[in-house]
Amino acid sequence: MADSGFTRPTLPQLITAIRSDILTRLSADTTLAALRRTDAEVYARVQAAAVHTVYGYIDYLARNLLPDLADEDWLLRHGNMKRCPRKDATAAAGYVRWEGAAPGITIDAGVTIQRDDLVSFTTTAAATTSEGVLRVPVTCDDTGTTGNTDDGIAMRLTSPVEGLTSAGVADTVEGGTDTEDLETWRGRIIERWYYTPQSGADQDYITWAKEVSGITRAWTYRHWSGVGTVGVMVANSDLINPIPDDAVVEAAQAYIEPLAPVAGSDVYVFAPAAHTVDFHIRLNPDTEEVRYAVMAEVRAMMLRDGVPEGVLKPSRISEAISIATGEYSHELVSPTEDTSIAKGEIGVVGDFTWT
Structure with missing residues (x-):
């Protein structure tokens, strides 16, 4: 059973216990237990299967009665009762801009614009050229971080607009988020209990x-x-x-x-200011796979330790490097001194230098 002192009996244990009980109450010869076709053996197996199913359901309930071990469907119930629903994915929004556009050109609402990777956006309002710049608001047709687009990325009209080149550029297209991670949501629900x-x-x-x-x-x-x-x-x-x-x-x-x-x-x-920390590491073995593993562990360490008014200890950084898959030994060339994160800052991993 989940987080309890009770041990759920296995199916063979249940069969043995029920068979023994039946034979004892019937004052029958217990050597009959070796005969698979006796009534006692049939009764024992049927009843044990039913009891085993009941134990399984009780185990399932015990696991889901509290949010720390609950399945996703039950977590939805816990979240609703604590007014802590799961955060849905949101669509990125921003603008597409054309520089040097002729005066009087208008793009209507509902026009489709695509990135080169075929992620599509739809204009949400009409826009007209102003001082040589045409800047139209757009929203991504798909929710999630896939819609977030760096400034300057090419954005192309799927249908031509008279007097306007097909390719514009992204301008502050951001705000797209994925559906909340299950464990992050579970953590928020548990916080509501505390x-x-x-x-x-x-x-x-x-x-x-x-x-x-x-x-x-x-x-x-x-x-x-x-x-x-x-x-x-x-x-x-x-x-x-x-x-x-x-x-x-x-x-x-x-x-x-x-x-x-x-x-x-x-x-x-x-938003916090970024306190960027660069890392210089001498690694053994120095392979691409081990480098990637070290980078992943250092980034995870930064998430834990690089908090406002926190301190990054060289020993903690070395510990993170040491647990990377494939790492045998290393030397942390820098940083070698404590790195203090100020109020209003969080640590951000910068560049890696390998020797």
Whole structure:
């Protein structure tokens, strides 16, 4: 049974126990147990199978009664009861821009624009050239991070617009997030068991921030911009870029403000500054596979230790390198001194140099 002192009997143990009980109560010869076609043997096997099924269902219930071990379907129930639903995927939104466009050109709403990898976007409002620039708002047709597009990436019209070249460029297309990871969601539900909302306590702001898609970590700072103000710094758990984009920060600000105490002062939601740390490592064996394993472990270490007002210890970095698959020995050339992360910052892994 899940997390209990009770041990679930196996099917052979149940058959043996029931067979012995039947033969004993019938005052029958226990040597008959060796005969597979006796009534006692048939009864024992049928009843043991039924009891074993009941034990299985009880085990299933015991595992799902609390959220820490619950299956996904049951976790949905726990989340709903704690008002902690799973965060859905969101679509990226932003603009596509054409420089040097002729005056008077208009793109209507509902026009499809594609990236070169065939991810499609739809214009959400009409736009007309202004001072040689045509900038039209778009939303990705698919939800998830796949819609997030770096500035300057080519975006092409699927149908021609008179007087306009087919290729524009992405302009602040961001805010797309994937469906919340199951274990991250489980962690938020368990937090609700530990922390009861307290009308504006520090933990309340952290809980509210984590309810926004694209945010998995948050920190609260009292009197951030004056007495009575609250600063909420938000981040995600991406191992490469843990700093959320402007769209996510704005969504968090809009979500938290109505929840904050009416008597409170202003709430400031902001992304942390990146404290980039470069790593110089002498590795043995120095192969591409081992390098990738080391990079993954160092990034995971940074997620754990690179928190605001935290300290990156060289010994902790070496520990992360040592547990990388395939690593036999190494020398951490740099950093060799403690690296302090300031308030308002989080650690971000920079470049790796291999010797």
